[in-house]
Amino acid sequence: MSTFQNKVVWITGASSGIGEALSSALASEGAKLILSSRRKGELERVRSTLKAEDADILILPLDLADTSKTYALTKQVIDRFGRIDILINNGGISQRSLTKDTSLDIDRKVMEVNYFGTIALTKSVLPYMLKQKSGHIIVISSIVGKFGFYLRSAYSASKHALHGFFESMRMEIYNDNVKVLIVCPGKIRTNISVNAVTGDGSKHNVMDESTDKGLSPEACAQQILNGIRSKQEELFIGGIDLRAIWLKRFFPKLFSKIIRKQKME
Numbered sequence: 025m026s027t028f029q030n031k032v033v034w035i036t037g038a039s040s041g042i043g044e045a046l047s048s049a050l051a052s053e054g055a056k057l058i059l060s061s062r063r064k065g066e067l068e069r070v071r072s073t074l075k076a077e078d079a080d081i082l083i084l085p086l087d088l089a090d091t092s093k094t095y096a097l098t099k100q101v102i103d104r105f106g107r108i109d110i111l112i113n114n115g116g117i118s119q120r121s122l123t124k125d126t127s128l129d130i131d132r133k134v135m136e137v138n139y140f141g142t143i144a145l146t147k148s149v150l151p152y153m154l155k156q157k158s159g160h161i162i163v164i165s166s167i168v169g170k171f172g173f174y175l176r177s178a179y180s181a182s183k184h185a186l187h188g189f190f191e192s193m194r195m196e197i198y199n200d201n202v203k204v205l206i207v208c209p210g211k212i213r214t215n216i217s218v219n220a221v222t223g224d225g226s227k228h229n230v231m232d233e234s235t236d237k238g239l240s241p242e243a244c245a246q247q248i249l250n251g252i253r254s255k256q257e258e259l260f261i262g263g264i265d266l267r268a269i270w271l272k273r274f275f276p277k278l279f280s281k282i283i284r285k286q287k288m289e
């Protein structure tokens with residue numbers, strides 16, 4: 025039997041990209057799914073593509089920037105399914121703007137969605153997992169959660185912050201049978217750069233060349249499922265871009281020299 029058969033899995037950012045691919049892969053493995061993001065219509069489109077019974081899918085729109093409704097939404101999930109086995113904190117936005125051109129409002133916006141929205145949802149789900157004495161919390165960070173990069177000061181900061189939060193929490197709940205997996209994807213072929221915000225809050229609307237050549241979201245989703253199955257604590261997904269993580273850790277000066285020469289996109 026699949027690890028995910030009949031498991032209740034809540035996925036944020038389920039309306040596109042990696043979240044959509046995760047929804048499809050998990051539905052095929054027999055999971056019961058809660059699909060969340062802002063765009064209800066897109067969640068319904070994703071739902072229509074899934075191999076799943078209607079009773080096993082709940083569409084639950086949410087805006088990660090609005091944490092006032094988080095606890096009520098979590099209660100809705102518990103009322104429907106009675107438990108939450110896996111929370112996949114995948115929803116997020118990227119940024120494409122120089123630090124000097126980025127208003128503080130945009131720094132805050134990116135932090136509200138990627139960091140505060142994610143930890144608020146996690147804090148609302150955690151008590152149920154602790155009571156169940158089981159659970160798995162996944163957070164989709166990024167390789168820029170491990171090092172900074174051009175045009176991503178706010179985005180990279182929001183992803184770095186997730187590591188501090190989730191590594192601390194993982195230690196605290198180690199003996200409660202609630203696991204934490206931090207995923208750091210490199211380039212994955214989604215609309216992440218198209219949907220990114222610029223310094224004044226407008227949509228970037230450009231597909232980065234490197235993202236377009238990235239790994240497919242389906243392959244990324246399969247690696248995430250393997251990471252959950254094998255109870256990994258941290259998972260790096262990508263191609264040659266992953267070398268930057270090791271270079272930064274062991275040869276920081278050389279890393280600085282090489283990374284500065286990368287294309288600014």
Ligand SMILES: NC(=O)c1ccc[n+]([C@@H]2O[C@H](COP(=O)([O-])OP(=O)(O)OC[C@H]3O[C@@H](n4cnc5c(N)ncnc54)[C@H](OP(=O)(O)O)[C@@H]3O)[C@@H](O)[C@H]2O)c1
Nearest residue numbers: 037039040041042061062063087088115116166212214216
């Ligand atoms: N693609 C990559 O190369 C890459 C690399 C590293 C990390 N990541 C991370 O992977 C995750 C998924 O991104 P993706 O690549 O699949 O990009 P994507 O196609 O743009 O998907 C982003 C998802 O997040 C949702 N979202 C955005 N703002 C939201 C908000 N305020 N409230 C709720 N949901 C929100 C979007 O749905 P709605 O618009 O419907 O709200 C969408 O479903 C993100 O956390 C991203 O940072 C991606």
